[in-house]
Amino acid sequence: MTAPNLIWLLAGVGGILVIATVVGEMLRLRLSPDRTNPVIENLNARIAAWWVMVGLLAIAFMAGKVGVVVLFALCSFAALREFLTLTAYDRADHWSLVASFFLILPLQYYLVMIDWYGMYAVFIPVYVFLLLPVLSAFQGTAREFLTRVSETQWALMICVYCVSHVPALLFLQIPGFEGRNVILIAYLIFVVQLSDVMQYVWGRLVGRRKIAPQLSPSKTWEGMIGGVLTATVAGTALWWMTPFLPLQAAVLCLVITMMGFFGGLVMSAVKRDKGIKDWGHLIAGHGGFIDRLDSVIFAAPIFFHITRYYWSLT
Amino acid sequence: MIRSFRDLLARVVGQVISLFARFVTAPRAIWLGIEPVQRQRLYFANHTSNGDFVLLWTVLPGPIRHRTRPVAALDYWLSSPLRAFIGCYVFNAVLIDRRPEARTEDPVTQMVSALDDGFSLILFPEGRRNISQDALLPFKSGLYHLATRRPDVDLVPVWIANLNKVLPKGHVVPVPLLCILTFGAPLRLLPGETKDVFLARASASLLALGQNARPSAP
Numbered sequence: 001m002t003a004p005n006l007i008w009l010l011a012g013v014g015g016i017l018v019i020a021t022v023v024g025e026m027l028r029l030r031l032s033p034d035r036t037n038p039v040i041e042n043l044n045a046r047i048a049a050w051w052v053m054v055g056l057l058a059i060a061f062m063a064g065k066v067g068v069v070v071l072f073a074l075c076s077f078a079a080l081r082e083f084l085t086l087t088a089y090d091r092a093d094h095w096s097l098v099a100s101f102f103l104i105l106p107l108q109y110y111l112v113m114i115d116w117y118g119m120y121a122v123f124i125p126v127y128v129f130l131l132l133p134v135l136s137a138f139q140g141t142a143r144e145f146l147t148r149v150s151e152t153q154w155a156l157m158i159c160v161y162c163v164s165h166v167p168a169l170l171f172l173q174i175p176g177f178e179g180r181n182v183i184l185i186a187y188l189i190f191v192v193q194l195s196d197v198m199q200y201v202w203g204r205l206v207g208r209r210k211i212a213p214q215l216s217p218s219k220t221w222e223g224m225i226g227g228v229l230t231a232t233v234a235g236t237a238l239w240w241m242t243p244f245l246p247l248q249a250a251v252l253c254l255v256i257t258m259m260g261f262f263g264g265l266v267m268s269a270v271k272r273d274k275g276i277k278d279w280g281h282l283i284a285g286h287g288g289f290i291d292r293l294d295s296v297i298f299a300a301p302i303f304f305h306i307t308r309y310y311w312s313l314t
Numbered sequence: 315m316i317r318s319f320r321d322l323l324a325r326v327v328g329q330v331i332s333l334f335a336r337f338v339t340a341p342r343a344i345w346l347g348i349e350p351v352q353r354q355r356l357y358f359a360n361h362t363s364n365g366d367f368v369l370l371w372t373v374l375p376g377p378i379r380h381r382t383r384p385v386a387a388l389d390y391w392l393s394s395p396l397r398a399f400i401g402c403y404v405f406n407a408v409l410i411d412r413r414p415e416a417r418t419e420d421p422v423t424q425m426v427s428a429l430d431d432g433f434s435l436i437l438f439p440e441g442r443r444n445i446s447q448d449a450l451l452p453f454k455s456g457l458y459h460l461a462t463r464r465p466d467v468d469l470v471p472v473w474i475a476n477l478n479k480v481l482p483k484g485h486v487v488p489v490p491l492l493c494i495l496t497f498g499a500p501l502r503l504l505p506g507e508t509k510d511v512f513l514a515r516a517s518a519s520l521l522a523l524g525q526n527a528r529p530s531a532p
Contacts (some may be wrong), residue, residue, distance in 0.1 A: 077490070081340065085492040091482050097489040130360060281342050 003180040006239035009190060010058055017054065020047045045285025053283075053292070057189070063184050065113070068185065069167045073109040078289040079159035079297075080105065082279040087151035092139030096132055096152060104128055105160050112164050115171040118313065124161040129153055157299055159290070165300040172304075172312040177243045186306065187242055188256060191235040191300045195257040196264070199227030216268035228257040243311050252306065256299040263298030267291075321436060324403035331404065332372045334363065339493040343373040345500025346523070348470055350375050354434050355468045355500070357382070358457060359449055360520060361438035362478035365488070370436055371405065373495050383408050383428055385421075386438040408435065413435070422459045429464050445483050452522055453513045461503040461512065468500035469516065473523035494520055498523045 024044045032040040060071035084097060104124065111120035133149040169184040177183075203223025211219045235253035239246045267290060271279065280288025290297075308314070318439070335341065359370055367384040374382055388409040391401030401407045408428045412416035425435060437460075439453040461469060473496045481488045498519055503512055 078340075081490045081492060084477060084489070085479075089479055094482055094485055094489065096493075098487050101490055102487075280340070282340060 003183055005180070005183055006061060006186055009183070009186050009238070009241065010054070010061075013054055013190065014029050017047065017050055020050070033303055044283050047285075049283050049285050057186075061186070065167075065170050068170060068182065069109055069113050072103065072147050072163055072167045075289055075293060076105055076109070076160045076163045077101065078280075078282065079163065079293060080155060083155040083159050083287045084152070086274045086276065087155055088144050088147045089142060090141055090148060092141045093136055093152070094135045095139070096149075099135065100152065100156055100160075104132075104156060106128065106161050108164050109167070112168050114172070117168075117171075118163065119237070120168070124156050148161075162297040162301050163293065165304040166296065168304055169300075169307070171314070172245045172308055174222075174307075174311045177311075183241055184303075187238065188297060188300065188303050190238075191253050192256055192260040192295045194234055195227045195231035195260050196295050197227075198230040198262070199223045202226030206257075208238050212265060212268075213247075215265065215272055216304060219265065219268070224261055228254070228261060231257045240246065243307075249256070252303065255306065256303050259299040259302050260295030263294040263296075266298070267294040316389065320403060324399075327400065328404045331368060331400075335368050335370055335372045338488050338490045339365075339369060339477070341369050341493045341495060344496045345492060346470070346496050349495055350378060350497075352378055352381065353411045353468065354429065354432065355431075355470050356435045356437060356457075356460060357472050357497075358437045358439050358516065358520065359474050359495075360444065360524065361440050361442070362444050362474070363481045363483070364443070364475055365477055365481050366403070366438065368434050369474060369477060369493060370495060375411050378434070381432065382434040383427060385410060385438070387412050389413070412441075422456060422463065425456070425460055426463050429460075429467060432497075445478075449524055450517055453517050455509060455513070458503075458509045458512050459515055465503050469502065470500050471498040471516065471520040472519060473498070473524055475524065477509060496523045509511040 009197045023038075026034070027040050028037075028044060031037050042268060053116045060067040080101060084100065089097075108123055111123060132152065133145075136145070136149055136152075166185055166188065169188070170183060170312055172184070174181070176198065178213050196250055199219075200223070202220060203226075206226070207218075207220030207223040209220055209221045210217065211224060219310060232250060234252040235257075236246055236250040239249035242249055266278075271277065278287030278288040282288060286292045319342055357370060358364060367386070371379055371382065371384065384405055385404070386401060386406050386407040388411045390397070391407060391409055391442040391517040392398050401409060408424055410421035410424055411419075425437070428435060439455065440451040441456075442451070444451050457469070460467070475494045475496070476491055477493050480491050480493065481491065501516055501519055507515075
């Protein structure tokens with residue numbers, strides 16, 4: 001499923017990364033020759049991690065639908081592992097947690113894979129929501145029961161349900177766009193992640209007024225507006241590879257970049273509540289999987305449903 | 315050095331167990347008070363799950379790992395042929411008998427002779443898995459006797475966070491959750507220090523690491 005436009009987009013991203021790598025190395029030569037400047041070292045670690053992430057995405061795209069579904073199932077697994085590490089817990093929850101990882105997660109992605117929309121859209125919000133607390137209740141202890149079942153449900157919604165809407169884009173049926181759905185995924189991720197990166201860049205360059213100093217010291221109005229606008233302009237300029245007209249693309253980009261920003265904000269609040277700085281340590285320079293995915297998590301279901309409602313036959 | 319098919323198999327099984335531990339817990343080692351270098355040490359850690367020493371063994375860098383032996387209970391590890399193979403050949407455990415009436419060898423002497431062979435040791439001074447609400451059970455005296463008999467070996471406290479959630483006692487299916495192992499500053503027996511004072515100090519140093527260890531700290 002290699003559409004020519006996908007090659008263009010990947011080549012473009014590769015070009016951006018080459019430039020970023022060169023700039024990062026030049027900054028290191030000038031400001032951190034002994035590798036001790038934490039900002040420069042973090043920047044270079046982030047760029048190196050981006051190469052790996054883009055490489056893995058490209059491989060998954062080449063491998064077709066199964067590859068993409070499996071990649072995002074693995075991302076869900078890593079994210080869920082980070083999230084459930086922090087949630088309220090009792091020994092009685094052991095089987096609920098085992099079920100979350102080894103039953104609910106694979107089943108959700110299986111339902112996406114067989115394109116059973118009517119089921120995967122309600123599986124976690126309805127069936128799991130009602131039945132998983134029953135499993136915990138049968139184990140018999142009431143201590144912090146509501147907190148425990150709520151936090152587990154929240155973890156599954158964020159890490160499994162929302163993330164699974166990324167590969168679900170592959171199965172929309174858009175007239176005139178057949179066989180190119182993978183572009184929707186690449187487009188969503190590119191626009192949302194570009195917004196994240198540009199929020200970071202604008203914030204570092206001109207950011208002054210903090211949006212929520214109690215939640216996240218790095219989020220500023222200047223960064224947010226600069227990032228959202230830059231990504232929206234870039235996304236609109238790429239309208240020709242999507243099923244959308246330029247104005248439609250602009251509105252969609254604005255929606256998903258704003259959702260991405262909200263995702264970062266909400267997940268910062270959760271982190272602050274739990275007293276941590278990063279969700280994990282597996283992506284060098286970025287933190288954990290949820291640190292990198294939070295914006296996509298919030299943008300994907302909305303992007304999916306708008307596209308499905310207005311453009312898809314199914 | 316690989317001398318036989320059995321050694322090769324042990325090496326492969328060790329890698330598989332290690333890989334599985336990484337898949338389930340993505341363990342992260344934080345070397346807070348000491349560096350991971352090839353020196354003889356006695357690592358002592360809190361004990362909440364059967365996965366404890368597997369995880370500690372997994373995060374030690376390869377060359378150090380091969381010179382490190384866990385101290386484990388003979389009655390557990392010799393209870394089936396598979397466990398015996400894993401205990402004796404994969405982990406090269408120092409198996410001690412917890413039943414004083416049945417044992418033929420003194421556990422402290424066994425551990426001292428492993429130290430004298432140049433190995434580092436992994437020891438759980440609580441003596442059994444902690445399923446109480448307390449962070450640590452009182453230490454057994456073994457740590458003190460080792461410190462008395464080999465006073466020039468560094469005693470390194472290691473706090474293992476979260477593993478009791480991954481594999482609570484009585485369960486065999488692990489829940490994949492992140493684990494952090496914090497290595498603290500080494501201890502030695504001070505001149506004239508009594509057993510109780512020393513064990514309290516060792517216990518406090520381990521507990522202090524535990525209080526710093528948040529799931530994602532530094």
